Amino acid sequence: KTMESVQRKYEELAAIDKKHFMHPTSSFKQQQEKGPGFIFTEGKGIYLKDVRGKQVIDALSSLWNVNIGHGREELAEAAAEQMKKLAFSSTFATNSHEPGIRLAEKVAEMAPGDLTMTFFTSGGSDANDTAFKTARYYWRLKGKPAKKKIISRQKSYHGVSVGASSATGLPAFRDFPSLAPDFYYVDSSIEALKELIEREGAETIAAFISEPVQGSGGVNLPPKNYFKEIREICDQNDILFIADEVICGFGRTGKNFGIENFGTIPDMMVIAKGISSGYAPIGGMVISEPLRNELIELTEGVYMHGYTYSAHPMCCAVALKNLEIIEEENLIENVQNMGEELQKGFNWLAERHEEIGNIRGIGLLGAFEILRDQETNTRFSEPVSVKVVEEALNHGLLARSIVYEGQDTLAFAPPFCINKEEVESIISIIDHSLTEVKKKGIQ
Numbered sequence: 001k002t003m004e005s006v007q008r009k010y011e012e013l014a015a016i017d018k019k020h021f022m023h024p025t026s027s028f029k030q031q032q033e034k035g036p037g038f039i040f041t042e043g044k045g046i047y048l049k050d051v052r053g054k055q056v057i058d059a060l061s062s063l064w065n066v067n068i069g070h071g072r073e074e075l076a077e078a079a080a081e082q083m084k085k086l087a088f089s090s091t092f093a094t095n096s097h098e099p100g101i102r103l104a105e106k107v108a109e110m111a112p113g114d115l116t117m118t119f120f121t122s123g124g125s126d127a128n129d130t131a132f133k134t135a136r137y138y139w140r141l142k143g144k145p146a147k148k149k150i151i152s153r154q155k156s157y158h159g160v161s162v163g164a165s166s167a168t169g170l171p172a173f174r175d176f177p178s179l180a181p182d183f184y185y186v187d188s189s190i191e192a193l194k195e196l197i198e199r200e201g202a203e204t205i206a207a208f209i210s211e212p213v214q215g216s217g218g219v220n221l222p223p224k225n226y227f228k229e230i231r232e233i234c235d236q237n238d239i240l241f242i243a244d245e246v247i248c249g250f251g252r253t254g255k256n257f258g259i260e261n262f263g264t265i266p267d268m269m270v271i272a273k274g275i276s277s278g279y280a281p282i283g284g285m286v287i288s289e290p291l292r293n294e295l296i297e298l299t300e301g302v303y304m305h306g307y308t309y310s311a312h313p314m315c316c317a318v319a320l321k322n323l324e325i326i327e328e329e330n331l332i333e334n335v336q337n338m339g340e341e342l343q344k345g346f347n348w349l350a351e352r353h354e355e356i357g358n359i360r361g362i363g364l365l366g367a368f369e370i371l372r373d374q375e376t377n378t379r380f381s382e383p384v385s386v387k388v389v390e391e392a393l394n395h396g397l398l399a400r401s402i403v404y405e406g407q408d409t410l411a412f413a414p415p416f417c418i419n420k421e422e423v424e425s426i427i428s429i430i431d432h433s434l435t436e437v438k439k440k441g442i443q
């Protein structure tokens, strides 16, 4: 196609986009002023291509979710096969279907410890809401209806439904009137949690929730022994421990689930994203065997919670195929190996750029900060990572900057199928882009 005709196509779509398409997490004004950036049309492996034929490396697996990489036809085939056979049937009450049954079994097989039963949702936010409701429901069944407070961590991200945004510890996501009551936040010290429990009373607290590694908060690893101590405190105080595995789950950290890196097992896990590598919208809540048994024993009547698309057959079939591919192709082993390459790359960058610091990561989840002064941990007055991301786009790299309260971070979570040369491409584009940004001057 001629340059002119693809440009015309882009402009036609951009005009419609501005008029009719309200984008998630976007600036309404910027959309009108700038229009859409890329309008993507296809993807293959770690690459995305847009309507104008521009190709970029998808260094965050889109939204930390396209884990097996773009363009896997087996997943399209699994979707088509399921939809031709049975596009939808309800699993409310007692009816069931095979893809839902098989996927629940597969999740139980992959999950650590005795986490064996899954409730399916369409994504992570509704899965978190489900976990909060289920925790409160459980305590009420146990004759402790006052146990309803949910504790989460500062810098956490749990989603945008009313419940999930109320649990989210990044203040920007809570900047709405009338969010849900009974949510409390602690910093990443054990002391803070102990104090909060002391102050509020364990008899009022239903659950503690945390991502094993905080994603949207900037790829923050927990302090040493953090989750072991959390587990102890939760046990001592009859508080359910929920691990939000939406980003970490299904291999991102080099193990099946993120929490497995930290030597403990939660009572519930929240899952989404990587379960289907983004090929179909699906999430869920996984509960432990003892919790399951108690719910069976104590519930009289019906647990009045279910989404129309809980265990959507097509989504389940796609997720199942995705998990099979991860296993068959040993992708989690590749996550471990390429994770090491990524960290090596960060260290190489830090030798060339004195502004790079606070390098961190686990598996194919990695980040570093851009600092004016390493010793005092102070950033530049302008967010430099935003400029680096802008510059990197010109060199074919879609990267993610995370900027808030003193953090000026570049985060990476490439697809599990990435190879060494592709990791090196990411690093070299970042090197080049940061050099360019510095040449123009940073404040």
Ligand code: PLP
Pocket (backbone or CB within 6 Å): 063, 122, 123, 124, 125, 126, 128, 157, 158, 159, 160, 211, 215, 216, 244, 245, 246, 247, 272, 273, 283
């Ligand atoms: N929990 C975590 C840790 C997440 O990273 C996200 C999304 O980024 C969510 C929950 C929300 O999931 P969703 O966007 O599918 O509702």
